[in-house]
Amino acid sequence: MKPNAFRITSAITAASLGLILASCAHHDAASVPMPPEPAPIVAAAPAAKAPPAFDPNAPYKPINLPNRTLEANLYIQTSAEYRALCFQAYDAMTNRVKELMANRPPGSRPAAVVLDLDETVLDNSAFQSFQELNGLEYDGRLWDEWERHPEATRLVPGAKEFLDTATQLGVNLLYVSNRVNAETTTAALVHNGLTVDEHHRLYLKENRISNKDSRRAAIREKYDILFLVGDNLADFSSEFTPAQNPKTVSDAAAAISERSAKVDANRAKFGTEWFVLPNPVYGEWQRLIQKHPRELLRSPETMTYPKGTTPLSPIPVPRQKN
Numbered sequence: 001m002k003p004n005a006f007r008i009t010s011a012i013t014a015a016s017l018g019l020i021l022a023s024c025a026h027h028d029a030a031s032v033p034m035p036p037e038p039a040p041i042v043a044a045a046p047a048a049k050a051p052p053a054f055d056p057n058a059p060y061k062p063i064n065l066p067n068r069t070l071e072a073n074l075y076i077q078t079s080a081e082y083r084a085l086c087f088q089a090y091d092a093m094t095n096r097v098k099e100l101m102a103n104r105p106p107g108s109r110p111a112a113v114v115l116d117l118d119e120t121v122l123d124n125s126a127f128q129s130f131q132e133l134n135g136l137e138y139d140g141r142l143w144d145e146w147e148r149h150p151e152a153t154r155l156v157p158g159a160k161e162f163l164d165t166a167t168q169l170g171v172n173l174l175y176v177s178n179r180v181n182a183e184t185t186t187a188a189l190v191h192n193g194l195t196v197d198e199h200h201r202l203y204l205k206e207n208r209i210s211n212k213d214s215r216r217a218a219i220r221e222k223y224d225i226l227f228l229v230g231d232n233l234a235d236f237s238s239e240f241t242p243a244q245n246p247k248t249v250s251d252a253a254a255a256i257s258e259r260s261a262k263v264d265a266n267r268a269k270f271g272t273e274w275f276v277l278p279n280p281v282y283g284e285w286q287r288l289i290q291k292h293p294r295e296l297l298r299s300p301e302t303m304t305y306p307k308g309t310t311p312l313s314p315i316p317v318p319r320q321k322n
Contacts, residue, residue: 061137072280073128083157085278090158100226101169112223116230117177119279123154150188178205213238231279249295252288
């Protein structure tokens, strides 16, 4: 995306602030007569309102400060540790695909690796930066605009080398993504030196169904899946998807514990059948903490502030047990 598309002028804000200050300077509080005491008003019970229809022209939602995603996005864009983790994952996949393809029996069905795209193959951190720099929460309209700029996408470190190796070994690369625009998705892949053809297929979201189980099942009817790759546990199985967004701290804690238990039960699959890429910015894990981030923190039960210091918050925060 062009850099000047990511800038938002402050002229309107400055002009509005100037009008407010000018108005305050013009009216001396001592010269303004006090209004008469209003008669008491008995309000009627408000009528029930239907949910508002979606307004494509509604203002974008300002980001919830303090910003919880800034450092997570900087981790992707600036930390050598993130790069090392991606290399570690993709190098392990390279070794795994070589091992599996070397031991394929004659007459086997076509071999495939199934990959998610965003934050697995395609690096969209520039889109996150756009939101950060403009103080905006995620909005589908902004994402649609981002997809119209495939030249702004990059590849996750290590992805290109792995994908090239798998292609040379005769592996079909199948991208199961919740993107919906095949044209712009193909353009983003091609821009980064990748291919979309009969051996490199897109399985995108249709009919607003984000669950990927049916798409993976359709792939299994034709291919032998060597392994799955993603940044979200739902890229492997819908069993990791919470049934609903939690409403209370206890609901969130229970859902978090349930997901962790399912990871423990499937531990043997990680690094052999399932490969995970790091994504500290967003994912289903974030849905579980959005309303109660501080309450879900674990902290030492016995640790107190040093003598003579003042706590940042006088309100005690419930602690999550280890």
